[in-house]
Structure formats: C-alpha cells, structure tokens
Amino acid sequence: MSEVLVLVEHEDGKVKKVTLELLTLAQQLGEPAAVVIGSGVDTAPLAEYGAAKIYVAESADLTDYVVAPKVDALAQLVSEKSPAAVLLPSSAEGKEIAGRLALRTDSGVITDAVGIDAEGICTKVIFGGAIIVKGKIVEGTPIITVRPNSVAPEASPAAGEVEQVSVSVSDASKKAKITNRVIEEKGERPELVEAAIVVSGGRGVGGEEGFAVIEALADSLGAAVGASRAATDAGWYPHQHQVGQTGKTVSPNLYIANGISGAIQHRAGMQTSKTIVVVNKDPEAPIFELADFGVVGDLFQVVPQLTEEINSRKG
Amino acid sequence: MKIAVCVKQVPDTWAEKKLSDSDKTLDRESVDGVMNELDEYAVEEALLIKEANDGEVVAVSMGPDKAEETVRKALQMGADSGIHIVDDSLAGSDSVATAKTLAATLKDQGYDLIIFGSESTDARMSVVPAMVAELLDLPQLTFASKVSVDGDAVTIQRQADYGYDEVQASTPAVISVVEKINEPRYPSFKGIMAAKKKPLESVAAPSGEPVGLASARTEILEFAERPPKAAGVKIEDDGTGGVKVADFLAEQKLI
Numbered sequence: 001m002s003e004v005l006v007l008v009e010h011e012d013g014k015v016k017k018v019t020l021e022l023l024t025l026a027q028q029l030g031e032p033a034a035v036v037i038g039s040g041v042d043t044a045p046l047a048e049y050g051a052a053k054i055y056v057a058e059s060a061d062l063t064d065y066v067v068a069p070k071v072d073a074l075a076q077l078v079s080e081k082s083p084a085a086v087l088l089p090s091s092a093e094g095k096e097i098a099g100r101l102a103l104r105t106d107s108g109v110i111t112d113a114v115g116i117d118a119e120g121i122c123t124k125v126i127f128g129g130a131i132i133v134k135g136k137i138v139e140g141t142p143i144i145t146v147r148p149n150s151v152a153p154e155a156s157p158a159a160g161e162v163e164q165v166s167v168s169v170s171d172a173s174k175k176a177k178i179t180n181r182v183i184e185e186k187g188e189r190p191e192l193v194e195a196a197i198v199v200s201g202g203r204g205v206g207g208e209e210g211f212a213v214i215e216a217l218a219d220s221l222g223a224a225v226g227a228s229r230a231a232t233d234a235g236w237y238p239h240q241h242q243v244g245q246t247g248k249t250v251s252p253n254l255y256i257a258n259g260i261s262g263a264i265q266h267r268a269g270m271q272t273s274k275t276i277v278v279v280n281k282d283p284e285a286p287i288f289e290l291a292d293f294g295v296v297g298d299l300f301q302v303v304p305q306l307t308e309e310i311n312s313r314k315g
Numbered sequence: 316m317k318i319a320v321c322v323k324q325v326p327d328t329w330a331e332k333k334l335s336d337s338d339k340t341l342d343r344e345s346v347d348g349v350m351n352e353l354d355e356y357a358v359e360e361a362l363l364i365k366e367a368n369d370g371e372v373v374a375v376s377m378g379p380d381k382a383e384e385t386v387r388k389a390l391q392m393g394a395d396s397g398i399h400i401v402d403d404s405l406a407g408s409d410s411v412a413t414a415k416t417l418a419a420t421l422k423d424q425g426y427d428l429i430i431f432g433s434e435s436t437d438a439r440m441s442v443v444p445a446m447v448a449e450l451l452d453l454p455q456l457t458f459a460s461k462v463s464v465d466g467d468a469v470t471i472q473r474q475a476d477y478g479y480d481e482v483q484a485s486t487p488a489v490i491s492v493v494e495k496i497n498e499p500r501y502p503s504f505k506g507i508m509a510a511k512k513k514p515l516e517s518v519a520a521p522s523g524e525p526v527g528l529a530s531a532r533t534e535i536l537e538f539a540e541r542p543p544k545a546a547g548v549k550i551e552d553d554g555t556g557g558v559k560v561a562d563f564l565a566e567q568k569l570i
C-alpha cells in the first residue's frame with residue numbers, strides 16, 4: 001500500500017489536533033506517514049492515530065526561513081516515497097507550502113477540503129457556504145489541504161517507526177530569513193480555527209469591556225473567542241480573532257453568535273458550524289436564519305445567565 | 316524602485332455567485348465585479364513605498380475584458396500604468412495556471428517588489444503569491460502586517476496565529492499584505508481624471524505554458540447548492556433565556 005504523507009502541525013513540541021484529523025483521513029487513501037519538520041516534537045500521538053512511519057527532519061535551516069525549506073523537505077519525500085497523496089492543514093502556511101509543492105512536483109492542489117473519500121474525491125464548501133463542490137486532482141501527486149474540524153480524529157494505533165531524514169535546503173530556499181519570532185500573549189483559550197466551540201461577539205457587545213462577558217462564557221465552555229469585523233475594526237478585540245470572509249473560517253461543533261447581525265461576509269466564516277446558537281435583540285437579524293437555537297434578547301442578560309448556568313451544572 | 320501590484324477582479328461580495336452549468340467555473344459575466352478588497356491594501360502599500368522611495372507602480376491583472384475596470388481603479392488610486400492580461404485561452408485557469416501566467420508576465424521586467432493581496436475573496440486560496448515567489452525564485456515575504464524598505468533590504472512582520480515573525484530579505488522580492496497593514500485611499504476626483512490618460516496595456520497570455528481550463532490539474536466533478544438549514548427554535552427572552560440555551564446545549568450533549 002502506498003504511503004500518504006501528512007505534514008504535522010505542531011506548537012511548543014505538541015502535535016495539534018488538526019494533524020490527528022489528517023491522519024484519520026489519510027487512512028482511507030493509503031498508509032499514513034507523518035512528516036515532522038522541526039525538533040523536540042512529541043511523536044507519540046502520531047503513532048496512536050495511525051502513522052505507520054514518522055519522518056523527522058530537524059535541521060535548523062528548515063525552520064529559519066519562510067516556507068521554501070519545508071517545500072524542499074516535502075518535495076524530497078515525494079520523490080523518494082512516491083506517496084499516493086500529501087495532506088496538509090489548511091493554515092496560512094499549510095496552503096502556501098501546498099501551492100509551492102504542487103509546482104515543484106508538477107501536481108494539482110486542492111485547498112480547504114472538508115472531506116476526502118477513498119477515491120481521493122474532495123469536498124469543498126465555497127462562496128461562503130452556499131455551494132458544495134466535489135473535485136479531484138487529475139495530475140501528479142494529489143496535494144490537499146484540509147480544514148480543521150472536518151472529521152473527528154479516531155485513534156488507530158500503528159507502528160510509528162521514526163526515521164530521521166536529512167534534507168538539503170537549497171540556497172534558493174534561504175532568501176527570506178526569519179530573524180525574530182514575536183509571540184503575543186495567547187492565554188489559555190484554544191486556538192480559534194481548531195476550537196470545538198467558538199463564542200463570538202459583534203457590535204452588539206458595545207465595547208472592549210463588553211467582551212469580558214463573551215470571554216466568561218467562552219471560559220465556561222472551554223471555547224475560543226471570535227469577533228465580527230465590526231468589533232475588530234473598532235479595536236474592541238484583536239484582529240486575529242475576526243471570523244468571516246476576510247478573517248478566519250471556523251467550523252466548530254458549536255458556534256455562539258452574540259450581538260452579531262449575520263452579514264454575508266460574517267456568515268462566510270462560520271456557516272458550516274455544526275450547531276449554531278444566536279443571541280440578538282433584533283428578531284429580524286439575518287443571523288437567526290442559521291440558528292439551531294436563537295434567543296431574541298439582550299446579550300447582557302442572556303449571556304451571563306447562560307455562563308452561570310453552565311458553571312453551576314458543571315459543579 | 317519599480318513596483319508591480321497584482322490586482323484581481325472578483326464578484327461583488329453581495330452578489331449571488333453561481334457556477335456555470337457547462338464548464339463548472341465561476342460565472343464572472345453575470346455578476347458585478349469589484350477589485351478584490353485585499354488588493355486595495357496591496358495597491359495602497361505599493362503607493363506608500365513609492366512615495367517614500369520614488370519610482371513607479373505598475374498594476375497587473377489577469378482576467379476577462381471586464382477586469383480592465385480593476386486595473387483602471389488601481390490607476391485612479393495612483394498607480395502609474397497598468398497591464399491587463401486578457402486571453403480567451405485563460406478562461407478557467409486554476410491557481411497553478413494563474414501563477415504561471417502572472418510570473419511569466421512579471422519576469423525580467425526589473426521589478427524590485429511584486430506586491431499581492433493575501434487572499435482573493437472568491438477563490439480564497441492564498442496560494443498565488445507563494446507560487447509566484449516559487450516560479451520567479453524570489454524571497455517570499457507573505458502575510459505582511461508591516462513592510463519596511465531600506466535600500467535593497469526589505470523587512471516585514473509576517474502575521475501568524477501566535478503573533479508574528481520578523482522576516483528579512485533583499486529585493487527583488489514578493490510581498491503579500493494583510494488587511495490591517497494600512498487604510499486604502501479612495502480615488503480622488505483628480506485621480507479619476509488623471510487615470511484616463513495613464514497607459515493601460517492589454518497583453519495576451521504569455522506563450523509556452525499550457526493554461527486555461529484544459530490545463531487545469533484539478534477537475535470539478537459535481538456541485539450543488541448547500542441544502543438550506545432546517546429551521547431552528549427561536550424564543551423571546553422572558554428572563555430565563557440563558558437557562559433555556561443551557562437546556563438546549565445539554566439536550567444536544569454539547570455540555
């Protein structure tokens with residue numbers, strides 16, 4: 001059986017959840033082989049979720065420059081292993097690596113798949129969630145980026161045999177040097193695109209202080225915090241948390257929209273959430289069209305009550 | 316400093332977008348086109364760099380006849396000249412073909428910087444800038460929330476989930492910008508009048524590379540409108556709205 005290469009996304013030595021989702025999807029296409037670029041990564045979860053092989057490339061050259069060295073590493077593995085496909089997370093960097101790898105290997109690329117079947121047919125949701133398309137790659141090695149939360153990761157223990165690979169990074173790939181990494185305060189909340197639950201606030205939150213109510217609800221649920229563009233543009237919440245067409249696309253199990261009207265550009269980023277709860281004082285707000293459960297009311301009444309209720313039920 | 320800025324025409328976000336039944340590509344004729352919003356930030360950044368360093372800004376777009384409007388808009392904002400790549404053979408190009416066409420048009424023209432938006436709002440792939448960097452063998456300075464140019468040294472802040480990376484390279488280089496980098500200017504009346512006299516050249520697809528739908532390495536097999544969501548429950552808050560949401564979440568096993 002051919003291998004399916006899965007690029008591992010990791011932070012602080014820990015494998016991110018999306019990687020386990022990719023390994024789960026990879027099983028249908030062949031034998032999952034995880035590719036770890038970087039050092040000090042705990043590879044145990046990779047074996048647990050189905051990686052028969054784990055290729056580890058550790059040289060500093062690979063992470064000191066923007067994107068291109070990672071393309072070198074994957075291109076080398078594609079030529080050595082002739083995999084059935086390469087799966088990457090649909091993060092900003094994952095997509096850039098995928099695009100360049102497609103050129104390097106004369107292959108086609110599909111980004112933002114939400115599903116892949118055994119024939120390699122990918123499902124995508126486009127135009128802000130309005131249309132579902134199915135497509136496949138017809139040339140070269142299929143290179144596919146997959147959105148977080150597209151499948152539930154399933155444990156499937158495999159050998160997880162670690163193989164160190166040495167990659168020669170070409171001079172051409174050392175042109176954009178990372179001179180400094182600035183980690184902004186992140187706190188304890190999960191990352192927006194990976195989170196199983198997202199609690200968002202919009203203009204209705206009224207100001208920076210209002211977001212305390214949103215954060216308290218998020219914390220009661222172990223959720224990430226999102227925001228509409230109205231809220232990020234006003235400077236009430238950091239830009240990285242913007243959900244929508246020009247922000248992040250999220251697809252959590254539960255999305256709670258508070259004080260958000262539901263403009264098409266916002267919906268484009270959250271429409272595929274599995275369950276949607278809405279709190280808005282305007283009964284005509286278009287966001288209610290998406291709601292599985294909607295409350296017409298003041299978020300400053302409803303949200304704190306909900307938070308308290310969740311906390312007390314937990315306790 | 317010679318700067319190219321790549322601008323794409325996309326359907327107006329408010330318009331209902333459709334795929335054509337015959338070839339399953341975006342039907343671009345039936346909807347109003349606008350400049351991809353993120354490309355306005357790219358044009359603004361190009362103009363700011365030009366204003367600080369002297370030089371010229373060339374707006375480049377690949378697209379059907381109508382896409383000329385988007386090149387014109389860049390000229391109205393202040394770009395000095397425009398190139399519109401228009402060719403029937405380009406219809407249905409995928410990201411690979413788009414990147415190859417742009418790269419072939421930009422190659423060997425003496426550009427110090429080639430600036431892109433970080434994403435088109437229709438394709439939403441965020442791959443074209445990285446691909447052009449690959450094809451032209453130039454440093455990739457993408458997802459920039461800040462750009463500083465000092466002689467031939469270019470430094471950016473590359474936006475990431477954790478914060479940002481500082482990245483350094485020398486010109487010529489490829490840059491893509493994110494929304495928070497600047498505040499795009501509106502074309503002034505003077506700008507609109509001046510744009511009428513600025514050179515805007517239409518060029519055919521560069522030869523040598525297969526492009527268009529026939530060359531696409533991806534094939535769309537089928538598409539369908541997403542079924543509308545079944546209507547949910549909607550209640551008025553009577554003072555117990557929060558409790559009722561909690562009941563719903565418990566019922567759905569979400570808490």
Ligand SMILES: Cc1cc2nc3c(=O)[nH]c(=O)nc-3n(C[C@H](O)[C@H](O)[C@H](O)COP(=O)(O)OP(=O)(O)OC[C@H]3O[C@@H](n4cnc5c(N)ncnc54)[C@H](O)[C@@H]3O)c2cc1C
Nearest residue numbers: 202203204228229230244245246247259261266281282299
């Ligand atoms: C090219 C383009 C790209 C865009 N990209 C994005 C994007 O990525 N993401 C995005 O979100 N937007 C985006 N927008 C903006 C979008 O069109 C809307 O302007 C924006 O989403 C509105 O945000 P909002 O819903 O928070 O604000 P509003 O539309 O002002 O809605 C606020 C809502 O809060 C309710 N409300 C007020 N007070 C309370 C209260 N006390 N309790 C309960 N409810 C209350 C009101 O009834 C109202 O429905 C984009 C626009 C354009 C043109």
Ligand SMILES: Nc1ncnc2c1ncn2[C@@H]1O[C@H](COP(=O)(O)O)[C@@H](O)[C@H]1O
Nearest residue numbers: 321322377431432434435440441442443
């Ligand atoms: N047809 C095109 N003509 C000019 N520039 C383009 C075209 N397609 C994409 N771009 C540029 O590439 C960026 C990213 O696009 P995409 O990879 O499609 O999300 C856009 O913001 C534009 O700057």
